[in-house]
Amino acid sequence: MNKNITVLPGDGIGPEIVAEAIKVLDKVAEKYGHKFEYTYVDIGGCSIDKFGVPITDEGMEKCKNSDSVLLGAVGGPKWDNCPPAIRPEKALLAVRKELGLFANLRPTKLFPQLADASPLKQEIVGNGIDLLIVRELTGGVYFGQRKTEEVNGELVATDIMPYSESEIERIGRVAFETAMKRGKRLASVDKANVLDTSRLWRKTMHKLSGEYPEVEYSDILVDNTAMQLIKNPTQFDVLVTENMFGDILSDEASMLTGSIGMMPSASLSSGTLGMYEPIHGSAPDIAGMNIANPLGTILSAAMMLRYSFDMAAEADAIERAVNEVLDESYRTGDIMQEGCKKVLCNEMGDLVAERI
């Protein structure tokens, strides 16, 4: 198969970790007889420096015209004081919107080899954590109207959180379909005791659940979810929620694994085009030192093969290779344990590629 991939290395450790994912993708292409062509586009701070904007119109067109997009990370202290309209993260919101990426899939997996890294007690994490958060990505308060105005002599800020039935239904469908492919359990997270958007959310999810009788469906309030993720995370299979709740809960969930550098994510559209990226940021504190963990990006590339290219065997091969490398006790600095072998970012990429 021939596939065109737009690569957005971005800032900080972005270029280092993306290079390792490409190394692994090239090995997959060689082994399975595919051809992956890469188009590189600047995004975030590096684009602001070159072009004055976090992504150019041409760059955006390249993303739209490709089969899939692989992203490193954007941002860093250098651009913290840019005006809001041209901040590095603006480019991410713009790409999500332009590509219609409304569903964000974030698996949270505690690899048994890294169980010690979890901040939770062994009796809580049990046989490992394996849950997936489906977050709505293009609606809600992050995209609603906002304003700051003077009222009665003081500043008042307002952010509106709109959700339509059709927006809820399409993310709900992704969540039910995902649950069908996993453990067939879905918890829908809302704040229906307070918010109108949540009441509509719950009503729409209930209607959908009638179409998926095999999925064991439940509602859970967002504040309770935040507690349950710490108290009993193994109870969850798939969680679905709106944009801001998902933003916060997925970061909380990723911390349960104790290794932010290991976590991949996928942002999907209604077609096969998707954007794949590790959940962490640009880690400016370790940028350029060749010590970043590339596994989150490598596992994101595996998700790209699975969800955008329908290459399940190839995706399995990457995930198996990552498992083998961990079994053989290779670790980057962030996940280093006593008795293990410490490797650099590029060495980790080599080790995974060799095992494809």
Ligand code: NAD
């Ligand atoms: P961060 O995720 O970049 O870093 C948090 C900590 O985790 C740091 O100590 C970092 O060294 C470490 N870390 C992160 N990824 C790692 C990896 N692969 N290997 C080893 N260690 C790793 O979060 P931050 O420090 O809050 O943000 C830094 C910059 O990244 C900010 O400008 C922020 O806006 C941006 N950011 C971008 C994205 C994105 O591009 N999607 C997401 C979050 C933050």
